[in-house]
Amino acid sequence: MSVASVNELRAVPDESPKEVRHKSYLEEGYSIWSWLFTVDHKRIGVLYLVTVFGFFLVGGIAAGLIRLNLLSPSGAILDNDTYNKVFTAHGVVMLFFFLIPSIPGILGNFFVPIMVGAKDMAFPKLNIASWYVWMIGAAFAVWGLLIGGIDTGWTLYPPYSTRSSSASVLPGALGVFISGFSSIMTGLNIIVTIHKMRAPGMTFGRLPLFIWAMYATSLIQLLGTPVVAMAVLLMIIERATGLGIFDPTMGGDPVLFQHLFWFYSHPAVYIMILPGMGVINEVITCFSRKNIFGYKAVAWSSVGIAVVGFLVWAHHMFVAGISYYAALLFSFLSMLVAVPSAIKMFNWTATLYRGKITFEAPMIFALGFMVLFTVGGLTGLYLATLGTDIHLHDTYFVVAHFHFVMVGGMVVGLLAGIHFYWPKMFGVMYSDFWSRFAAVLIIVGYALTFAPQFYLGLHGMPRRYPNYPPEMRVFNVASTAGYFVQGVGFIMVATYLILSLINGKRAGRNPWKATGIEWATESPPVLHNFEKTPVVVCGPYEYPLNVMQTGEKADVR
Amino acid sequence: MVDHSTHGNSHGHVEDNPAAHVDNVGQLFIIYILIAIGTVISLFINMSPSWKQSSVVIHLAISVIQAGLVGYFWMHLRRADPLTWLTVGGAIFFSALQFILTLGDILTRHTGAY
Amino acid sequence: MSASHGGVLKHHFEDIEQQRSSERIGMWMFLASEVLFFGCVFFAYTYYRYLFPHEFAIASSKLNVAIAFINTLVLLTSSLTITLAIRACQLGQRKALIATLGATVLLGFVFTGFKAYEYAEDWHEQLVPGTRFNEEQFRDVKSPIDPTKEIHVDRIKLFFSFYYAMTGIHMLHLLIGVGVVFYLFARAVYGNLTPERYVAVETTSLYWHLVDVIWLFVMPLLYMAGPHTSLHF
Ligand SMILES: [Cu+2]
Numbered sequence: 013m014s015v016a017s018v019n020e021l022r023a024v025p026d027e028s029p030k031e032v033r034h035k036s037y038l039e040e041g042y043s044i045w046s047w048l049f050t051v052d053h054k055r056i057g058v059l060y061l062v063t064v065f066g067f068f069l070v071g072g073i074a075a076g077l078i079r080l081n082l083l084s085p086s087g088a089i090l091d092n093d094t095y096n097k098v099f100t101a102h103g104v105v106m107l108f109f110f111l112i113p114s115i116p117g118i119l120g121n122f123f124v125p126i127m128v129g130a131k132d133m134a135f136p137k138l139n140i141a142s143w144y145v146w147m148i149g150a151a152f153a154v155w156g157l158l159i160g161g162i163d164t165g166w167t168l169y170p171p172y173s174t175r176s177s178s179a180s181v182l183p184g185a186l187g188v189f190i191s192g193f194s195s196i197m198t199g200l201n202i203i204v205t206i207h208k209m210r211a212p213g214m215t216f217g218r219l220p221l222f223i224w225a226m227y228a229t230s231l232i233q234l235l236g237t238p239v240v241a242m243a244v245l246l247m248i249i250e251r252a253t254g255l256g257i258f259d260p261t262m263g264g265d266p267v268l269f270q271h272l273f274w275f276y277s278h279p280a281v282y283i284m285i286l287p288g289m290g291v292i293n294e295v296i297t298c299f300s301r302k303n304i305f306g307y308k309a310v311a312w313s314s315v316g317i318a319v320v321g322f323l324v325w326a327h328h329m330f331v332a333g334i335s336y337y338a339a340l341l342f343s344f345l346s347m348l349v350a351v352p353s354a355i356k357m358f359n360w361t362a363t364l365y366r367g368k369i370t371f372e373a374p375m376i377f378a379l380g381f382m383v384l385f386t387v388g389g390l391t392g393l394y395l396a397t398l399g400t401d402i403h404l405h406d407t408y409f410v411v412a413h414f415h416f417v418m419v420g421g422m423v424v425g426l427l428a429g430i431h432f433y434w435p436k437m438f439g440v441m442y443s444d445f446w447s448r449f450a451a452v453l454i455i456v457g458y459a460l461t462f463a464p465q466f467y468l469g470l471h472g473m474p475r476r477y478p479n480y481p482p483e484m485r486v487f488n489v490a491s492t493a494g495y496f497v498q499g500v501g502f503i504m505v506a507t508y509l510i511l512s513l514i515n516g517k518r519a520g521r522n523p524w525k526a527t528g529i530e531w532a533t534e535s536p537p538v539l540h541n542f543e544k545t546p547v548v549v550c551g552p553y554e555y556p557l558n559v560m561q562t563g564e565k566a567d568v569r
Numbered sequence: 570m571v572d573h574s575t576h577g578n579s580h581g582h583v584e585d586n587p588a589a590h591v592d593n594v595g596q597l598f599i600i601y602i603l604i605a606i607g608t609v610i611s612l613f614i615n616m617s618p619s620w621k622q623s624s625v626v627i628h629l630a631i632s633v634i635q636a637g638l639v640g641y642f643w644m645h646l647r648r649a650d651p652l653t654w655l656t657v658g659g660a661i662f663f664s665a666l667q668f669i670l671t672l673g674d675i676l677t678r679h680t681g682a683y
Numbered sequence: 684m685s686a687s688h689g690g691v692l693k694h695h696f697e698d699i700e701q702q703r704s705s706e707r708i709g710m711w712m713f714l715a716s717e718v719l720f721f722g723c724v725f726f727a728y729t730y731y732r733y734l735f736p737h738e739f740a741i742a743s744s745k746l747n748v749a750i751a752f753i754n755t756l757v758l759l760t761s762s763l764t765i766t767l768a769i770r771a772c773q774l775g776q777r778k779a780l781i782a783t784l785g786a787t788v789l790l791g792f793v794f795t796g797f798k799a800y801e802y803a804e805d806w807h808e809q810l811v812p813g814t815r816f817n818e819e820q821f822r823d824v825k826s827p828i829d830p831t832k833e834i835h836v837d838r839i840k841l842f843f844s845f846y847y848a849m850t851g852i853h854m855l856h857l858l859i860g861v862g863v864v865f866y867l868f869a870r871a872v873y874g875n876l877t878p879e880r881y882v883a884v885e886t887t888s889l890y891w892h893l894v895d896v897i898w899l900f901v902m903p904l905l906y907m908a909g910p911h912t913s914l915h916f
Contacts, residue, residue, distance in 0.1 A: 207652060235660070239667065271671045271674070323670065325670075334674045335673075335674050336677070338678075
């Protein structure tokens, strides 16, 4: 995109904004069909919002069953077979139908076009198609979970998945396969939008860092997802036809599946964390009223994570019989990925330094993200280290590590984003007190749920087991208690967000006095996002100057 | 970076000329014949009495050249922008990563400490 | 602005070149995704061929290289015709456009026909593992690489698993391509494919070429992993 000269940009006449109120995207139609057949990226974002949180509820209930069962050393409520199915349901639903589509689907769809100053995604029809494809995949997976359940764990390793007795692996795997294409479609759409749809003046150096993070995420979705699709397809073929692609008794190699699977599924954890990191940039700068420290470093560290993330996958296979030398190499490469993550963390900390920090709910979530993600990230180094991983592999240490990253990172990041952007998405404010309270509760709940699991894992409690030695009970009970603390927090979030839709006070264009271009339009935005194509004059975080990307004062409206 | 940017902000009417870049038919046919010759050579190598396991290298070299011709001329990479080249390069790079790193495991298995 | 292009410009684009370059790069990125998709199965194939070169050579010699050769030329010709279709569309030569798109569809069907014939032949020769496979025919076969090696029939079946998986997925892609090209053909007949809309033909041709390129790798890898001594049908 070309940059017009600043003088020309300033010449845009300053019309008073309050005279004409345009119809918002929510008022464009009220029938169910106006939602189901929409091609508006904002409505698609809302469709994702509803369905993604539906799956979060399902996965959360499964998690509750797991935690309840572990209240007693011998398994409190479930028999062993059911336990296998429940933790698989938790994994499949949370990963493929909650975490992966969460921020790209909701905030990515809603805000990428707005934040680059476009009227819509590059391919609006592809966009709605991606939601339908995702729903079809979800329907298959739910069908598989209902008609008998999958008991292989979310990783679908053969020969569990190809020779196991449970009959419903096929629909579940098909669901994963199909929903993968939705992920590719979303990623492709976002990349093309970022490249081709930027408003005049929106150079790459002025893109909000959320956009950079979404760009890196989409890169992984585009290049990683097809590999797991093929791996799962080969597994499906093996299961359906009795061929022996991964079956050692027929010449196949099950470790090959793990290679192909993790080639995607390790980068996939960056699909789950990068968008969360992107949101944190927006929130931290806004509530400390400071420009981001080291814009370029943060932007390129996103791309760095996406690329280096593709080099590390075999750290999941250190004890699966891979070669000694490959394990060494992958151990080294895995530690490398800590570098860009640390760059982000240091830059955020530097951004906070001497900022005018206020503790609104999004900020509490963002700070919680920084703490929980740091714990999750640093414990990841234990697992990347070849020697310690031999001991910690497949224990609760791993479970605690990735929940700190995925839940403490991405879910908290998602909540930060939802709270930050809720006024923009729906034009209403939620309860200030209850949102701060819920934020603290959820973060404390997370820490209480997963911190004890580090101890359990270190002392050898294996993951996926329905029972454990009685000495470990106190930690398991603490973990279960943490689950319920979180649960209360989530119910509170759901309650005040829904209530805000009914009687929340109008938010106005820019309730946080933020400087991003997305705050320069109506809340909720009009059908084509801006009354006329915006012209961008500066970077996204000019808080010290109090200037929005459009050149207006940030604290006027 | 994108060619439309040169006139993206000019408010005057931009003359659209779909026929600005058309292929030369003769050139297309020459490429066609070259690729076909490659396939014929491949077949001859496969059917020659001196077939060896290592002839796969020649086969793949021919395929790479053929793919290059298709990409460069028929898919118009020769007048593509840097972003398109980056996309092609990215696809090849990440595919190569998968091959190299996984083969790194497979080729070194059953040696050394194990 | 939108009126100046006869409704070709979609509302969310500023100008026609932005729209064209978006559609072009969108297709390229999809193709990048496809390269990784096929790369995965190519890798799995490479791995097993590295492990079991003797069985793979024996199994490959069973395949009909003559049909594969003809099919390569068919696909190649179809790639040429669809490239000519872009030119015809750009220049507004409607008859040439209809002819080239029609030829592309036709050649797609010819390819599919030959492939179906080949599958039927494989079925008769009892080369379908899991359903119809005659292990006896491999009892005394020697490896063309090293005749002293012991041969395991399971690994021959593994080759055929990849043969069906790879050619099957490729053919599925081809059939999708035939569908899209047929849609363009119908639009051309209807007179809707005007020169301003040539990018529709161009992006479709990109996909078609990729399917062609994948075949250019599938053919030597699957059909030429073992020697052939005669061409027959
Ligand atoms: Cu990993």
